[in-house]
Amino acid sequence: MELSWEVGALIGISDIHAAAERIAGHVVRTPTVESPGLTALLGAPVTAKLELLQRTGSFKARGATARLLTLGERERAAGVVAVSGGNHGIALAVMAAALEVKATVVMPRTAPARSVEIVESAGASLHLTDGMDEAFALTARLRGEGLTLVHPFDDPEVIAGQGTVGLEFAEDAGELTDVLVSVGGGGLITGVATALHALRPGIRVWGVETEGAQAMSRALEAGGPVPVELSSVVTTLSAPSVSQLTYDHASTLVTEVLLVSDRDAVRGSLELAEHAGVWAEPAAGCLLPAARQVRERVGDGARLGLVVCGRNATVADIMGWADRFGLR
Known part of the structure; x- marks a missing residue:
């Protein structure tokens, strides 16, 4: 089957619905759950999309x-x-x-x-x-x-597949004001933001990067994709640049891309384990320090959604980083 994608076009909700039909039966419709533990930790209602329970351990x-x-x-x-x-x-x-x-x-x-x-x-x-x-x-x-x-993010079919995360989140979650999504090359946030803006008009979508893996924030500053130097321990977010396709979507649909340190991302993984009962890699752990930033900006009306993207880090990985950053 040949792809017939017009260069410069944006992904639409119809593309995501088509991807959802195509992959049904091959992947898991992951749980969307309210988290009392994270609600208490962050001081605002939190709903988590548990994509770490996806087949292969991530939304990918x-x-x-x-x-x-x-x-x-x-x-x-x-x-x-x-x-x-x-x-x-x-x-x-x-x-x-x-x-x-x-x-x-x-x-x-x-x-x-x-x-x-x-x-x-x-x-x-x-x-x-x-x-x-x-x-x-x-x-x-x-x-x-x-x-x-099969590009990790510069492919409309891949992005439409990732967008099914946002499709399910929109269908299954209660009221949300702000959704946080980790950003590497931008495929996940592109798909999720497309679905959420189509199905939940007015919702804010925030990207989250770690220091030393800042491909999207640098692109937004520069007005287009630029190469970046990579130094973050969070290799699953470490794209050497975003693509024009993901940049075009993010510049249109994403409220802002927030930046957190590697240390805070690892601490977020530990907090997800302690307060939410889930074992997530730092690419998901970075959502918690960013959520604190969003909570402070939005105020008491915030109702937060977190796309907990993956679990593919071992206990030894997390504990090693925790020791390195003085978190134990």
Whole structure:
């Protein structure tokens, strides 16, 4: 199936509904729950979309599946390739295996050990590089050899798949004023913001980045995608730049992209465990310090929604970061 996407067009709610129909039965409709623990912690009603309970441990299974199901026979036979800081690679490896498509995954050596193990156990061909820039370069070469790229965020079908998170959130949550979404390359926030603005007019959508993984905030400052230096421990948010597609959506639909430190992101993971009873990676933990910023700005009328995006960090990972930042 050939993609027929007009360059410069924005994703629409009809695209997300179509993706939802396509991936139904392949992914999980994850729970949307009110959290008394986080409500008490943040001083405002909190509803969480528990995408960490998704198949493969993160929302990435949605976009990967949406794209894989559009492949033609020749593309399926040649195989697919993806570059990833962890979760997109896991999703592509696992979902491609389920759909009997050969997958190649390129990740930096800094990717979580759990991600490497899962990709290999799923049967994908794995290449490790010295950094994300090198990973993207190798992926481009492999694409030139005939593999079909399943980009983590610069692909309308992937974004529409991620947008099904927002579709379900809008359908299942009570009243919300502000929704917080983690940002790497921008695929998740693009899809979620598109769905929420279509179905919940007036809602504010806030992005959250960690220091040293600031691709979207720098793009918004510059007026378009720019390369950024990466230094955050949160490799799953570490895109070397956003795409024009995700920038165009964020500049139109996102209220602001908030910045938090790695230390606060790791502390957020510990707080999610203690106050919400969920084990989430720092890419989701960063939502809590950002939620405090939103709560202070919005005031007493805030009703917060959190997209808890993934769980693919081990106890050893989190405890190691906690020791590094003096959180124990």
